[in-house]
Amino acid sequence: xxxxxxxxxxxxxxxxxxxxxxxxxxxxxxxxxxxxxxxxxxxxxxxxxxxxxxxxxxxxxxxxxxxxxxxxxxxxxxxxxxxxxxxxxxxxxxxxxxxxxxxxxxxxxxxxxxxxxxxxxxxxxxxxxxxxxxxxxxxxxxxxxxxxxxxxxxxxxxxxxxxxxxxxxxxxxxxxxxxxxxxxxxxxxxxxxxxxxxxxxxxxxxxxxxxx
Numbered sequence: 227x228x229x230x231x232x233x234x235x236x237x238x239x240x241x242x243x244x245x246x247x248x249x250x251x252x253x254x255x256x257x258x259x260x261x262x263x264x265x266x267x268x269x270x271x272x273x274x275x276x277x278x279x280x281x282x283x284x285x286x287x288x289x290x291x292x293x294x295x296x297x298x299x300x301x302x303x304x305x306x307x308x309x310x311x312x313x314x315x316x317x318x319x320x321x322x323x324x325x326x327x328x329x330x331x332x333x334x335x336x337x338x339x340x341x342x343x344x345x346x347x348x349x350x351x352x353x354x355x356x357x358x359x360x361x362x363x364x365x366x367x368x369x370x371x372x373x374x375x376x377x378x379x380x381x382x383x384x385x386x387x388x389x390x391x392x393x394x395x396x397x398x399x400x401x402x403x404x405x406x407x408x409x410x411x412x413x414x415x416x417x418x419x420x421x422x423x424x425x426x427x428x429x430x431x432x433x434x435x436x437x438x
Contacts, residue, residue, distance in 0.1 A: 232433070235288050235433050238288055238291070239281075239288065239291050242291055242292065242295040243278075243295075245295060245299075246274065246295055246298055246299070249298075249299050249302050249303075250267070250302055252302075252306070253267065253302035253303065253305055253306040254267075254306075257305060257306045257307075258306065258307050258308050258311060259308055262305065262308050263305040263306060265305075265383060266301055266302075266304060266305030267301060267302060267305045269301075270298045270301050270302065273294075273298070274298065277291075277294065285433075285434070286344070286347060287347060287426065287429040287430060287433050287434060288429055288433065289343060289422065289425060289426055289429055290343050290344050290347055290426075293336075293339055293340045293343055293344070294340060294344065296336060296340070297336055297337055297339075297340035300332070300333045300336055300337075301333065303329075304329060304330065304333055309327070309329050309330035309333065310326075310327045310329075310330070311327065312327060312329040314329075315327045315328055315329040315332070330403075330407070331406060331407070331410055334373070334406075334407040334408075334410040334411045334414070335410040335411070335413060335414040336414060337373070337411050337414065338369055338373075338410065338411040338412060338413060338414020338415040338416075338417075338418060339414045339415070339417070339418040339422075341368070341369045341372050341373075341411070341415065342365055342366070342369050342414070342415035342416075342418040342419055343418055343422060343426060345365050345368050345369065346361070346365050346419070346423070346426065347426065347430065349361060349364065349365065350430065350436060351430075351434065351436055357423075357427070362419055365415065365419065366412065366415055366416065366419075369411055369412060369415040370408060370411070370412055372411075373407065373408045373411040373412070374408060376407075377404045377407060377408065
């Protein structure tokens with residue numbers, strides 16, 4: 227590994243962190259519903275703290291940090307407006323006569339990318355798994371597990387909040403919303419593994435010095 231590559235990687239990671247904090251401050255300024263914003267962004271804040279704390283002990287590759295930052299920004303935007311009221315997707319809804327605001331569906335699809343690449347790296351670096359069908363199967367299963375866990379958390383929150391949980395759940399009248407969310411997370415994970423695995427392997431070799 228060249229020192230210049232390591233320095234460039236750290237610079238990119240720092241830049242991503244700055245972007246995250248800027249979007250976080252914007253998101254926290256007069257959100258549409260403060261309670262919904264708090265529920266949405268709390269996991270992101272906790273995840274960011276873990277990432278910062280573990281940076282020198284278990285540094286991830288740049289593509290994973292890029293996806294983690296993208297996923298966090300999507301949540302921060304959704305938390306600020308609530309997922310059913312994101313302006314761009316409201317415009318798409320009105321322009322194409324769509325039945326709902328699809329921002330939440332877009333978010334779950336991107337989350338599939340985020341979790342797939344993150345879990346792939348963790349497994350390759352900390353477990354006996356190597357590239358192959360078994361690794362793909364395990365990663366996809368874990369992504370579905372994470373997605374299902376999130377839906378269960380949403381369900382628990384909905385029970386506690388009662389009628390005030392609509393903005394957090396983002397159902398928009400769709401009885402199949404949970405199934406769609408999990409399917410899109412899985413679809414994102416599949417596309418991620420098909421399109422980014424080779425690129426990810428190169429970063430594992432160049433930034434982490436992991437043989438894959």
